[in-house]
Amino acid sequence: MIIRGVFSMSIINRLKFLFKGENDKEVTDITNDVSNTSDDVQATSSKKVNDSIVSGTKTTAPISSSVKNDSEEDSNDLTFKKDLESLDDEKDSSEEIVKEDTPSETTTKEEVPKEDKLSEDDKEVKQKLNNKERDKMTLLTDKEILNDSNRDPDFTAEFIDAGIETVKHCFQCGTCSGGCPSGRRTPYKVRQIVRKCLLGLKEEVISDDALWMCTTCYTCQERCLRSVKIVEIIKKARNIAAHAGYMAKPHKMTGVFVMNTGHAVPINDDVKALRSKIGLPEVPPTTHANPDALAEVQKLCKITAFDELIGYDEATGGLKE
């Protein structure tokens, strides 16, 4: 929430905010917040609860009444455009308030020393901004203050226990989202999901359809400055979601095909004819041609309880219900 406060300002105000120094208690809070995060995760992995992150945010940033809710944002494919618009709005209003002190966006270093005199004005600006619609790019919304009851430390620990310790290394630079082809057209925000996983916001992560908009193309992971195993994080979050019952029917059906044939894309009569025509065996030498091999695959899927996970009905060879 503190970080959100900074990012939601116009560039000018952000600079002012950062250069103001002692007046600004929140700058120090940011540092605390970031360092607390990694401490916190170490604690969660050892099953201790550390309340530093979220309770720290409680003391700042009043709740805004005019925040547009997330679902509205998520339903809009053009969130980037909306973000730009809201940034523009903020710029306009802050320029209005600060008036002659900010003639243009290009704040120069010479202007910085004047900032001390502006601290009263700045408070006003901040107050205004706090009551305004916020930047949609951060994960914390003002409609509700997060506290420990929103967090599930065991959720974060699951990633670490699965060997994805790099989830802790993320410093939220956004390179992942910047290169993400899915993020350009869907509400999928990979940076935000990584942050939520680190904070332990389990329900928000696993109940969000956008989690399934990743094609696992690895662009984010290849470009990550901190070598975070981002695709592993997404797949792990999906595993947890699937086991919590968030699994789409077409995905369950893919599982059904494997249970029934050993193949996610089984053969059909047209392709059998086509194979014969070009001199290949009508049926390839896979589980399709080997019932014992298919039985092995089916047995393995039962041992791992995959059949139960997808709700496979052995009697009908389809889904239960």
Added chain:
Amino acid sequence: MEIAYFLGCIMNNRYPGVEKATRKLFEALDIELKDMEGASCCPAPGVFGSFDEETWATVAARNLTIAEDMGADIMTECNGCFGSLFECNHMLKENGEKRDKINANLSEIGREFKGTTNVKHFAQILRDDVGFEKLASLIEQPLDLNVAVHYGCHFLKPTDEIGIEDDAENPAILDDLVEITGAKSVDYKDKMMCCGAGGGLRARDLDVTTSFTKEKLDHMTAAGVDAIVNVCPFCHMQFDQGQTEVNERYGTDFALPVFHLAQLYGLAMGLSAEDLTFDAQKIDATPAIEKALGKNAK
């Protein structure tokens, strides 16, 4: 040289011309492709890997044990299969705890993962084991064709595990392999972008998937190519079947025929369009094939 030939699902069960071309190519190269009897779905990395890692790794490891029993390295010509099998092999070789867990499952069907096979991609074998010179000697009909190369995602990436020598953001391996056939690889905008099918997205949300594909098709068409070349049957399906879905949804008239790299080599080695099962693909490849072979027409 012997290689355990992993078929997967989409290649053999949808585009058998790819399998035909591959068998012909490796026969000419004097490399024996041995069938992996009873192999199953890899299973798909972004799909089964997204549902349950243990099931994914167990089924993938079973496939690996088939090649181990044959005493051969695995070749696959699907990025998805490559991703799953390589990643699982790598994981079980590196992580003793996971290996024990998966082996406990495999012991129930009398199998054991030993870590004695390597997983290789078709294109990787062509470049690194066969070599450009030998490949060039097999070309009977140099192809006059401008193509858009699509690398796909689970081929060179994640680079810290895969280890195929190339630059994942600006690679050359496929362009080099394409140009040996005489075809020209034409650069296009956002060349490394995903086709949109992976990660379970095609099954889950076809609108989003086709939106990816349309963007790729826009950029490929703008570059003026005659065809698309890929090394992944799932990308292949997405550009072929998916192209008709793009046209339905967007009212466009894209008509870029889709070649798996094996089919391109098959054509250059004299196989017919029927042998390569182009007649069963959604997008008509006849104009591109006629152009490709036109140079040699008397």
